[in-house]
Amino acid sequence: MITIKITGAKELTANFRQLPLRAKDELAIALKTALRDIRDRARAEHKFTTRSGDTERGIEFNQTGPISGVVGVTTKIGAYLHEGTGIYGAKGRPIVITPKTRASLRWATGEGFAFSKRVVISGIKGDPFLYKAARKETPSIRARFGEAIRKAAKL
Known part of the structure; x- marks a missing residue:
């Protein structure tokens, strides 16, 4: 602002x-x-x-x-x-994404699906x-x- x-x-x-x-x-x-x-x-x-x-x-x-x-x-x-956001934002730490209701995260790739227990992103x-x-x-x-x-x- x-x-x-x-x-x-x-x-x-x-x-x-x-x-x-x-x-x-x-x-x-x-x-x-x-x-x-x-x-x-x-x-x-x-x-x-x-x-x-x-x-x-x-x-x-x-x-x-x-x-x-x-x-x-x-x-x-x-x-x-x-x-x-993330390491570039006010908190200065990476963003960790974990599943809330399932055992793992899933997302589409070019060859099918990828799975992971958690994903760490640095932010924008x-x-x-x-x-x-x-x-x-x-x-x-x-x-x-x-x-x-x-x-x-x-x-």
Whole structure:
């Protein structure tokens, strides 16, 4: 999940109340555009293989206040793809799969079936696509907010 944080937010909020309504609208539009651009870049430049598109559609943004917002994934699979699992994830240990109701695991191979009492997998390496998108969008976001502030100062 990405959180856009503006340093000096308390001072900005105090000054924000003194600005005309149109200036507030300019900054709100700049924020919404910035959040949308991060979301769109994350959807376009991820490295995971998409099958149904649900994970890509699960990358969403939400404006949480007048000068704050969040970009994140809303699917469980999206969180695993972003952060990684197994030895690459938060726990840092391999995933062990064992049968729950049978004596062994079974899966299809090209020549029939394979059997095993347990399977150990290392997990998937994370793809921090949200962080990468935010870093790549930072210059355009700064320029957009600078322009919004210039517009607000001219009013």
